[in-house]
Amino acid sequence: MTTVVDEHLALVRDVAPQTPQGCRECLLAGTPWVHLRLCLTCGHVGCCDSSPMRHARRHAFNDGHPIVRSLEPGENWRWCYAHQAFV
Structure with a gap:
C-alpha cells in the first residue's frame, strides 16, 4: 500500500x-x-464505492471533505x- 503526503490532512x-x-x-x-467510510472532517458516515449509491464519495466532493477512513x-x-x- 502506497501512502502520499497530502495537503488535505x-x-x-x-x-x-x-x-x-x-x-x-x-x-x-x-x-x-x-x-x-467515516469522513475525518465532520464525522459523516457514507457508503463505499462498491455500494450502489457511493455516498462517501459524493460527500467528499460536495462538501470538500476528501479524507475518510474505513469504518x-x-x-x-x-x-x-x-x-x-x-x-
Whole structure:
C-alpha cells in the first residue's frame, strides 16, 4: 500500500460517527450499502464505492471533505478521494 503526503490532512479532525449504525443517506432512503467510510472532517458516515449509491464519495466532493477512513471492524486505513491515494 502506497501512502502520499497530502495537503488535505490539515482537514482531519477528531470526529465521532454521526450515524454509527450505517450510511446516513442509505438509512434515510432505505437503500443497501456494502462498506462504510467515516469522513475525518465532520464525522459523516457514507457508503463505499462498491455500494450502489457511493455516498462517501459524493460527500467528499460536495462538501470538500476528501479524507475518510474505513469504518469496518479491523480496518485502520485512510483514503483521500481528491488524490485517489492512501494517506
